[in-house]
Amino acid sequence: MRMMKENVQGFFDLPHHEKQKIALEKYSEDMRKLAAEVVKYIGMALGIHEGELDLLTKSFGEGKYEVRMNCYPACPEPERVIGLLPHADISGITLLTECGNIPGLQVLSKDNCWVTVPPVPGGIVVNLGQIMEVYSNGTYRAPDHRAVVNKEKERVSIATFCYPSLSLPVGPSPQLLAATGLPPIYQTLSNSGEFL
Numbered sequence: 001m002r003m004m005k006e007n008v009q010g011f012f013d014l015p016h017h018e019k020q021k022i023a024l025e026k027y028s029e030d031m032r033k034l035a036a037e038v039v040k041y042i043g044m045a046l047g048i049h050e051g052e053l054d055l056l057t058k059s060f061g062e063g064k065y066e067v068r069m070n071c072y073p074a075c076p077e078p079e080r081v082i083g084l085l086p087h088a089d090i091s092g093i094t095l096l097t098e099c100g101n102i103p104g105l106q107v108l109s110k111d112n113c114w115v116t117v118p119p120v121p122g123g124i125v126v127n128l129g130q131i132m133e134v135y136s137n138g139t140y141r142a143p144d145h146r147a148v149v150n151k152e153k154e155r156v157s158i159a160t161f162c163y164p165s166l167s168l169p170v171g172p173s174p175q176l177l178a179a180t181g182l183p184p185i186y187q188t189l190s191n192s193g194e195f196l
């Protein structure tokens, strides 16, 4: 107990930038572990198994990660501005932490309406990116989404874009194509470096 207290105190005694660095490194590592797990379950839902499932999971465990912090200041006329223009992420998946439970993320529905994604306290939004859309041969879509601003409150979100390592070719899953007998609707590139 005493050692634990000293360690915690040691952390709080560090200069601010050191604390920030440690916190960001820890956050990134946790996101990496989470992404590999989430991608594994997406693969399993597609019926991927054994060697290919291991390769998929491993490639996200060793992949490239980018963390972007978004800040949307409050705006007295929110209907006249947009926080983040409509786009689909090119990542494999994106993990989004919303700070402060202020709604802002919207997804374009099948019938072309913008639907607000309500923040879940302590939750993380998993957004599918184009690399997983290609891998699933279009079974799953990378949705168009945008961020709107709030009239009274500033909103902060942290997006972690998760990419597979270069060991994973970016194309429809071979096991999925074999199991469904469907033609690939995307071509295969040797790795995500070619995709970006």
Ligand SMILES: O=C(O)CCC(=O)C(=O)O
Pocket: 068, 070, 084, 089, 096, 104, 105, 106, 145, 146, 147, 157, 159
């Ligand atoms: O802030 C948000 O809710 C969306 C962020 C986002 O889509 C992005 O950074 O790509």
Ligand SMILES: [Fe+2]
Pocket: 087, 088, 089, 094, 145
């Ligand atoms: Fe996005």
